Amino acid sequence: MTTKMRGLGPSSKLTKIEATILNRIYTLKTLGTRVIFCWVRGHSRIMGNHAADTQANGALTLPDSPPSPDFPQTDLKRPIGAKMKNQWVEDFHAYNGGETYKQRFPRTHLQPWFKQVTENMPKTFYRTVTRLRSGHSCCNSNLYRMHLVESPACRACGQLEETNEHIVLECPEYSQARVSLLRGLQKMILNPFNLDSIMAADNVKVNVLIFNFTQTINIRIYINVNYK
Ligand SMILES: [Zn+2]
Structure with missing residues (x-):
């Protein structure tokens, strides 16, 4: 992660987790908090590791924790696109006006x-x-x-x-x-x-x-x- 951060540019591709971490770091920095990354040796009997685990488990029970979907977000692209198109067709026909146009072109097209x-x-x-x-x-x-x-x-x-x-x-x-x-x-x-x-x-x-x-x-x- 730290190596990736050093090489970040406008065209850098990040996973959702990496983007979320960077966003949190940015937020903390704007609040004046110093963020330090350090390597933690695993696993048991390491106080810092147990503290991190406790914090992570506690975060899961926070009321405003966003639900984590159990499928890739890209799976939503098609149904959302279809829903938006249907909504657009409904709005087109429900619009109060443009009767000549609607009569001539009752079918809506994705391209002008x-x-x-x-x-x-x-x-x-x-x-x-x-x-x-x-x-x-x-x-x-x-x-x-x-x-x-x-x-x-x-x-x-x-x-x-x-x-x-x-x-x-x-x-x-x-x-x-x-x-x-x-x-x-x-x-x-x-x-x-x-x-x-x-x-x-x-x-x-x-x-x-x-x-x-x-x-x-x-x-x-x-x-x-x-x-x-
Ligand atoms: Zn004439």
């Missing part, structure tokens, strides 16, 4: 959606897709609901309510740019064909197609145009 992305995409791709997944984009319909614009009308065609669905699938002003988007989507999205099912596909290729479309029509749905 962008971990599937293998291509080198710009930051604006992640911002655009994240906004579309949750429905919290800066389309005029959302901005109007928050009293940030005077009208929910589409900035391109001016006639209808500018929702995410309108921008991506409906606005006649973007029909030319939408040709390649629809050609790509129809290979991957089955009925029903709407923005909910498109986003719920959770497919990187689909998300890239939609991002490219927003680039073509030059709409940055993650930025409120009135606060540029």
